[in-house]
Amino acid sequence: MIRVYIDAGSAITRIGLESMLTSDPGIEIVHDASEADVVVGARRMSSRDVTAEQIIAAVHAAAAGLHVMPVEAGVASILRSYTHEPVEEIVEPLTPREMDVLEMLAEGLSNKMIAHRLSISDHTAKFHVNSILAKLNAGTRTEAVTRGIRLGLIKI
Structure with missing residues (x-):
């Protein structure tokens, strides 16, 4: 089961994304980002940009550790991976x-x-x-x- 937190600017967008995502039995919506495997963001995204199937596939890809970006140039990033680990940093830059x-x-x-x-x-x-x-x-x-x-x- 993939736990998903929806980070949306409006309640309507959040409800729409939740409706799309809950159609997949392998996805559970959580209401606390700290409980999530994946955070779905909806910034400057319109319904013609992506389909429900694309969003669901992107959630599965992000849960598998892949970075997901829309194909069309100029469309905002839909998903970002969310981990509970501290942000990794380089001790010293590589040559x-x-x-x-x-x-x-x-x-x-x-x-x-x-x-x-x-x-x-x-x-x-x-x-x-x-x-x-x-x-x-x-x-x-x-x-x-x-x-x-x-x-x-x-x-x-």
Whole structure:
């Protein structure tokens, strides 16, 4: 069950969104944002912008951890992910080389493959990976990639 909080400027908009969302048996509306898995926002959105099916699909995508944006240019963001965890911050900014290495980590490359692609030694590749782990406060490569995505450092 996905718990959804509706953040709407007007009662009419909130009631309309609630009606759309409750048509999905996997969605439960909550009235406290701190209880929500997903927060649905309705800023500058009109009925011709999105369908009920698109909003429901966006809720499911946001609950799965994806960032949801409307396709049409200029249409306001419909959903934003809501987590109960503190906002993640970078301990120290990544260097351009570390950004390259982080992208390669996201591709699943080993240190040896990263070294080959960047024409550096295996030891230097390992050094870059360890530096990324420290700066992103990550214990594993996977955690570093996950934090990189959440922080907008890696485009998916």
